[in-house]
Amino acid sequence: MATSRxxxxxxxxxxxxxRSPGEFAAAIRRAAREIGEQVACDARYIGRVEAGEIRCPNYAYERVFLHMFPGSTLKDLGFSDRGAVRGRGPYPGVEPPPQSHTSQHPSQHTEESDVRRRAFMAGGSAALAAVSLGLGPAPVPSQRRVGDAEVSAVEAAVRQIRLLDDRHGAAGLYQRAAQPLEAAYALLDAGTARRSAADRLHAGAGELAISVGWLAHDSGRFDDARSHYAEALATARVSGDPALEAHAFCNTAFLARDAGRPREAVRAAQAGEQAAKQLSSPRLLSLLTLREAGGWAGLGDRTACSERLVRAKSLFAQGTSDADPEWMSFFVEAELEMLEAQCWSALDDWPRAALHAERAAELQDPHFARNLALYRAQLADDLARAGAPDRAAAAGHQVLDLLDQVQSSRIQAMLAGTARRLLPERRTAGVSAFLERHASTPRLV
Incomplete structure (x- = not known):
């Protein structure tokens, strides 16, 4: 309860x-339903906000709060700027609990966390571990046991990578992110003083492997991605972590579909569903079921794909829960629509695919420029295949508008494919201008 803090x-x-915290939470849930949002708000969440543990709400809560209190800003509601806190807490937008009010140096923890995070993003394993342990540039003594500071640095690195990918895409991040991953596994080898720290470190290292694997995946480095996902799966199995195992299988299924191995995608998604059954998260099961649907679509099995889509949407409709993994913050209605669009695209039902891709683009939060560009690229391609070249060109222009913010080999490859498909339609209104603009846009190397 907030009164105890x-x-x-x-x-x-x-x-x-x-109002009591429970009554206020109920009012927030009602307000969310008014605007089509689903938030798992309860008295505990209210208490954490009032205690300062949640310094900035995630985007869903932000929309609800601004709906409830028209004309207010997040600052008016007592929250901090998102850019200052995103990626530092137990889930996106959440800060770790503040230090005790008896501390003589209240800013020291934040400053040291920033140093550790920068070290993860810029240095190799020895440099990172040395900074984390407060040893300067010297090598880390083998007898030094890893503690909470090092584990927190690993967790912060995961969130920082996800934040940067959300905003800008994977290109340019992959090589830098490989260094903190190496550092995380070096810390695992060093050992931890307590079982709780060991569990957190295994989970953090595994999530970091998945994040780095995704950067490789999105950059077209499929072999590297597969290796990183396998590393995360092995870490999950060693530590007995079903949440990490489900995540690793989820990404493995996604990669297998993109790499043209749809049967492997189905098997990996089904394995992920088995692991996820231990977690009481309908949203996680929904995402894994969508991954399975994508595999069936790649196999050309329309019936199996349709069945999994129906189940995925039913699970999604159950809403969020406290058991939802942190990394699933991207899985909102827009992503659901996008994944369905990809299924119909794989089944050559281009008009239906375009319908869902358009919904995805309309629903996507503009803060996530990378996903918005991806959804519009999907839409452009589906429209081109569906025989609507003018609309495809217009969607392609919208993607080009975002490429100064987003660096993703995946998105550029999709747009290049659309441009090739539109070449025979260059005389259609708007198509020639898109093709010329696309041809003059610098490519990632």
């Missing part, structure tokens, strides 16, 4: 007024 967000506490 120091109130560090008095503005939010004032908004609650005489």
């Amino acid at each position: 120091e109130v560090r967000n008095p503005a939010f506490r004032q908004l609650r007024g005489q």
